[in-house]
Amino acid sequence: PDGEAYIRAASNPALISRLGIDAESLEGFLMPDTYFFDKEPDADALIERQVGHFESVYAELTKELPGSEALDRTAVLTIASLVEEEARVEEERALIAAVLYNRLKLGMPLQMDSTLQYALGKYGQRMLNEDKEVDSPYNTYQNPGLPPGPISSPGAASIRAALSPAEVD
Numbered sequence: 001p002d003g004e005a006y007i008r009a010a011s012n013p014a015l016i017s018r019l020g021i022d023a024e025s026l027e028g029f030l031m032p033d034t035y036f037f038d039k040e041p042d043a044d045a046l047i048e049r050q051v052g053h054f055e056s057v058y059a060e061l062t063k064e065l066p067g068s069e070a071l072d073r074t075a076v077l078t079i080a081s082l083v084e085e086e087a088r089v090e091e092e093r094a095l096i097a098a099v100l101y102n103r104l105k106l107g108m109p110l111q112m113d114s115t116l117q118y119a120l121g122k123y124g125q126r127m128l129n130e131d132k133e134v135d136s137p138y139n140t141y142q143n144p145g146l147p148p149g150p151i152s153s154p155g156a157a158s159i160r161a162a163l164s165p166a167e168v169d
Helices: 001-011 015-017 044-066 074-087 090-106 113-120 129-133 157-163
Strands: none
Touching: 001 015, 015 044, 044 157, 074 090, 074 157, 090 157, 113 129, 129 157
């Protein structure tokens, strides 16, 4: 499918509802992976496959990590998406998740450029001081707590880190 059709489908309330997701967008629920189809799928079919794969990966991870099934899934995915955007090497994921949880516990702003990049559509760009003034619920320099939802669709490693962060100060 073309990119615009895919983006429209990922925020189609009827599709989101049919998939049983309680969100305004499927951002965060679209498991990144390689998918094989017999013929080129339409946007809905691709999204349904991605969400189905996400559901099975998430279920497996929560089964593997006792107590994690009680966590708020959207919050976990939001943290996992932040980990996904911030981590450069595998070993960092659980530490980044720990930093996020520790800041949230202390009521500190998360102060993450990745959330500003999402708010401004400036992916991969250097953030300037004036960017930190943007009025957006995704501005974690101005707004305490988590942004209202995921800023990307995290892979299994980032979800695992969000469900089981490192135990550090």
